Amino acid sequence: MQWDLILVGAGLANGLIAWRLQQVRPELNVLLIEQGEAAGGNHTWSFHHHDLSPEQHQWIAPLVAHSWPGYDVMFPSLTRHIDQPYYTLFSDRFAHRLTEALGDNLRLNCPVAAVSPQRVQLANGETLTARAVIDGRGQPDAPTQRCAWQLFVGQEWRLAHPHGLTRPLLMDATVPQCNAYRFFYLLPLSPDTLLIEDTRFSNAPALNRDDYRAAIKDYAAQRHWTLSALLREESGCLPLTLAGAPPPDSTAQQPCSGMRAGLFHAVTGYSLPLAVRLADAVAGLGIPDAPRVAALTHALAAQQWRSQGFFRLLNRMLFLAGQPDHRWRVMQRFYGLPDETIARFYAGNLTLSDKARILTGKPPVPVFQALRAAFNTGNEQ
Numbered sequence: 001m002q003w004d005l006i007l008v009g010a011g012l013a014n015g016l017i018a019w020r021l022q023q024v025r026p027e028l029n030v031l032l033i034e035q036g037e038a039a040g041g042n043h044t045w046s047f048h049h050h051d052l053s054p055e056q057h058q059w060i061a062p063l064v065a066h067s068w069p070g071y072d073v074m075f076p077s078l079t080r081h082i083d084q085p086y087y088t089l090f091s092d093r094f095a096h097r098l099t100e101a102l103g104d105n106l107r108l109n110c111p112v113a114a115v116s117p118q119r120v121q122l123a124n125g126e127t128l129t130a131r132a133v134i135d136g137r138g139q140p141d142a143p144t145q146r147c148a149w150q151l152f153v154g155q156e157w158r159l160a161h162p163h164g165l166t167r168p169l170l171m172d173a174t175v176p177q178c179n180a181y182r183f184f185y186l187l188p189l190s191p192d193t194l195l196i197e198d199t200r201f202s203n204a205p206a207l208n209r210d211d212y213r214a215a216i217k218d219y220a221a222q223r224h225w226t227l228s229a230l231l232r233e234e235s236g237c238l239p240l241t242l243a244g245a246p247p248p249d250s251t252a253q254q255p256c257s258g259m260r261a262g263l264f265h266a267v268t269g270y271s272l273p274l275a276v277r278l279a280d281a282v283a284g285l286g287i288p289d290a291p292r293v294a295a296l297t298h299a300l301a302a303q304q305w306r307s308q309g310f311f312r313l314l315n316r317m318l319f320l321a322g323q324p325d326h327r328w329r330v331m332q333r334f335y336g337l338p339d340e341t342i343a344r345f346y347a348g349n350l351t352l353s354d355k356a357r358i359l360t361g362k363p364p365v366p367v368f369q370a371l372r373a374a375f376n377t378g379n380e381q
């Protein structure tokens, strides 16, 4: 075998595996392959403080570009400040750090044609072999589960004057809802630069970027911000799982990571916390041969699928019951819950009493529709 481990796709998940292995298993001969001209693509990746353990915070810290001690949310009848730190990574810094750490073991502009557990076929015809190959080529084209979608366009703007924000506004849901759960997401990056993101939780994966761009301009105007230079734009169409079978097929031998392995939070579509967890788990394997890595990645995917049943239920209630324009009521009610419940929700480890809190009280969607949605599981496993 030429390599101990080949990681196909230098996105968030495989990049974190490579980063962690470099720190704790420098003896392993690891190759990270990316089709693009840089690792990481074009992303802002954020996470909440309680998503990671203290040790995980420590090892990811060099990749973090911004952090804030708390954040705000705004709904028609609720404005709340939450004193829990929030962190953001930028893909350009991520790419820079990985390039520094890996040197020639990061191969860019190198599309892969085929992946198997111990072999990689490059588009240029070359074949590489390894004890194990992890497929981290990102979100598959079509999910095998029933999904709704988180659609967004985010633009990083320099303003003519300071914006006045000192912490992120994670959700400003006081905006027209446009047949979705819609909110603006704001990250203050410096006194006069800001990421402004129009986000819509929608039943269909139709993202008209021009609509979103125009809406960002309107929103900025309403806030009396003068946009002076567009620095960057990103967009996404993230699956939010409602029901189905766990991906990938648990009989498959191919180790996968990140979105390709289904390792994301069903309600937010975010994958960073699980990618960090997988990186730690891979680093903890004695010899990372294909059967062991496959067993590990499939076990984590299967465990996540089981533990996220409640999140899929919430998604069904959000997307299949009530009017799309009234979905904000569910989120407004959620943000009325204790800080710790909110933290555990994002970290994906709700307790039984958190779940009871989320489901009890005056329902924000009609009861019979909610029940019908809850039991509308199709082929849920």
Ligand SMILES: Cc1cc2nc3c(=O)[nH]c(=O)nc-3n(C[C@H](O)[C@H](O)[C@H](O)COP(=O)(O)OP(=O)(O)OC[C@H]3O[C@@H](n4cnc5c(N)ncnc54)[C@H](O)[C@@H]3O)c2cc1C
Residues within 6 Å of the ligand: 008, 009, 010, 011, 012, 013, 014, 033, 034, 035, 036, 039, 040, 041, 042, 043, 044, 045, 046, 047, 110, 111, 112, 113, 136, 137, 138, 139, 234, 235, 236, 237, 238, 257, 258, 259, 260, 269, 270, 271, 272, 273
């Ligand atoms: C714009 C955006 C913002 C997001 N923000 C957040 C966030 O704030 N927090 C969060 O937790 N999640 C966020 N997500 C969701 C999710 O975490 C990201 O999509 C994340 O990048 C997924 O990681 P991944 O490693 O699975 O895939 P990716 O990061 O998409 O990486 C896949 C990589 O594989 C490469 N590749 C694909 N095919 C080949 C091939 N044939 N040969 C070689 N290379 C190949 C791609 O070029 C890419 O670099 C965001 C998603 C998007 C799109």
